Amino acid sequence: MTADPVAIARNLIRCRSITPEEGGALAYLQELLGKAGFSVHRMTFAEPGTAPVENLFARVGSEQPNLVFAGHTDVVPPGDEAAWHHAPFGGEVAGDRLYGRGAVDMKGAIACFVAAALDHLAANGGKPKNGSMSLLITGDEEGAAVNGTIKLLRWTAERGEKFDHCILGEPSSLEVFGDTIKAGRRGSLSGTLIVRGRQGHVAYPDRFDNPIRGLVTLIAALQAPLDEGSEQFGPSNLEFTSVDVGNPTVNLIPAEARGRFNIRYNDRHSQASLKALIEHRARDAAAARIRYAFEWQPSNADVFVTKPGPFTDLAAAAIAAVTGRRPNLSTTGGTSDARFIKDYCPVLEFGPVSRTMHEVDECVPIAELVALTAIYRRIIERYFG
Ligand SMILES: [Zn+2]
Numbered sequence: 001m002t003a004d005p006v007a008i009a010r011n012l013i014r015c016r017s018i019t020p021e022e023g024g025a026l027a028y029l030q031e032l033l034g035k036a037g038f039s040v041h042r043m044t045f046a047e048p049g050t051a052p053v054e055n056l057f058a059r060v061g062s063e064q065p066n067l068v069f070a071g072h073t074d075v076v077p078p079g080d081e082a083a084w085h086h087a088p089f090g091g092e093v094a095g096d097r098l099y100g101r102g103a104v105d106m107k108g109a110i111a112c113f114v115a116a117a118l119d120h121l122a123a124n125g126g127k128p129k130n131g132s133m134s135l136l137i138t139g140d141e142e143g144a145a146v147n148g149t150i151k152l153l154r155w156t157a158e159r160g161e162k163f164d165h166c167i168l169g170e171p172s173s174l175e176v177f178g179d180t181i182k183a184g185r186r187g188s189l190s191g192t193l194i195v196r197g198r199q200g201h202v203a204y205p206d207r208f209d210n211p212i213r214g215l216v217t218l219i220a221a222l223q224a225p226l227d228e229g230s231e232q233f234g235p236s237n238l239e240f241t242s243v244d245v246g247n248p249t250v251n252l253i254p255a256e257a258r259g260r261f262n263i264r265y266n267d268r269h270s271q272a273s274l275k276a277l278i279e280h281r282a283r284d285a286a287a288a289r290i291r292y293a294f295e296w297q298p299s300n301a302d303v304f305v306t307k308p309g310p311f312t313d314l315a316a317a318a319i320a321a322v323t324g325r326r327p328n329l330s331t332t333g334g335t336s337d338a339r340f341i342k343d344y345c346p347v348l349e350f351g352p353v354s355r356t357m358h359e360v361d362e363c364v365p366i367a368e369l370v371a372l373t374a375i376y377r378r379i380i381e382r383y384f385g
Contacts, residue, residue: 003118005373006098006366008032009111010091012073013100019074019142022054025107026073029114029137033058036118037126038135043155045140045147053140053147057156060121061132065164067383068134069113069376070149070341072141075102076358083360096366103364105357109169110137112369116376120384129384134163141337149337150300153344163345165311167379170336171354177368178323178375182349183312184232184305184331185339186264189271190297193218193282195290199255211257212245214290219243219259221285222278226265232305233266233331238278266331267303301335304342311346318378319350322371350375 017023030040038058046052053074059066078088078101086092086099093099098108117133136156140148156163172182195215200208219240226236242260265274275296286292306312308329319327327350341347352372356362 002122003115005111005115005369006093008114009098009103009108009369010093012107012111013091013098013102014089015073016089017073017075017102017139018077020051020053020140020147021074022139023073026054026056026137026139029056029058029073029110032114033135036060036121043152045151047146050144050146053138053143055139055148055152056137057135057152059132059134059161061128063131064162065383066132066134066162067380068136068163068166068345069117070136070166070168070337070347071106071110071113071170072138072148072337073102073107073110074139074142075105075107076142079360085361086363088362093366097363098366098369099361099363101362103356103362104171104352104354105362106169106171106351108364108369109171109351109372112372113167113169113376115373116380119377120380129381131384133380134161136166136341138337145337150340153340157344165383166341166345166347167315167376168336168338168341168347168349169351170338170349171351171357172330172349173351173353175353176325177353177371178319178325178327180330181312181315181319181327182331182333182336182338183308183329184267185301185303185333185335186233186236186266186331187269187271187299187303188262188264188301188335189274189299190260190262191278192295193222193259193261193292194295195257195292197253197255197257197291200253202251202253205253208253210253211255214286214292215243215257215259217290218282218285218292221281222261224281226263226277227268230266230268232329236263236265236269238263265303267305269303271299271302301339304339305331306342306346306348312348314382315348315350315379318375318382321378322374
């Protein structure tokens with residue numbers, strides 16, 4: 001009797017765990033994992049100015065190595081529920097698909113790794129064959145992500161938990177299931193460039209100092225290429241996303257102009273080196289004529305990469321055995337909780353095809369859930385093999 005990932009996924013989807021609500025999803029996992037022999041801990045993390053969020057940590061076994069599966073049960077809101085053909089929290093199966101908010105991102109993958117872990121325990125007398133399995137499940141990934149994985153990891157470290165490798169079940173596949181493992185992410189850094197001038201009548205521009213001219217000069221300088229990419233990453237990119245003057249009057253030279261930008265950067269940079277590079281370019285372009293300043297936003301999304309090695313090979317081999325496809329090791333896309341986990345152990349992301357995530361009628365093929373469970377099961381077996 002093997003665990004049924006579709007039944008688990010349906011039960012999870014029926015929990016209205018719209019971020020940051022727990023919605024019964026963690027309570028359901030707690031019961032399921034507890035019955036299978038995991039010791040399960042639930043904790044709520046809070047911080048002034050943010051909603052308190054529930055999290056779950058579970059472990060079975062006391063030896064190393066400790067293989068970790070990570071994920072989030074919170075989901076983005078469904079939007080207009082009337083626009084859905086299948087109720088977003090119904091967990092309906094129609095045709096060959098399971099529908100509902102979180103089917104792809106990422107209750108489906110949680111169901112698959114829970115089913116795979118339960119199967120492994122059932123086949124080995126209720127214990128991992130050799131080592132431990134742990135689960136890190138948060139309810140704060142789609143929201144602010146301050147009362148979730150980052151604090152959950154700190155909590156486990158204070159208890160003396162040690163992790164050896166982690167698989168995060170985010171929907172990593174791009175076009176077809178099994179085509180992509182995410183083995184790193186670009187960093188993300190945002191800032192504002194503020195250029196100061198002198199306000200005055202537009203008919204007398206030589207008496208005043210139009211900051212828009214300075215802003216245009218600096219924007220042009222900052223848009224030059226940052227690098228040519230690295231072994232596992234494409235080139236870093238700086239993109240201006242907003243230019244703001246807020247001037248309601250056409251015959252007035254404004255006193256100040258602002259440009260906001262975001263940089264997605266590869267492993268040739270750190271946040272500090274990147275800020276130094278940008279500020280150096282601005283200094284050169286300003287040539288002591290343009291008065292400007294930078295405001296940098298704090299960022300907890302630093303670049304990271306999991307280098308190819310035995311762990312990525314093991315995952316790729318399991319994917320190839322089940323799907324017949326050799327996955328790419330990719331570092332594209334937005335950030336995920338892997339940015340926090342990477343400080344504790346090597347982490348890779350593998351899960352369903354991302355296409356319908358966050359959409360109306362989000363859905364995952366049943367066959368994908370079955371194959372993903374088989375892949376996770378194979379990874380567990382080989383890992384403890
Ligand atoms: Zn997600």
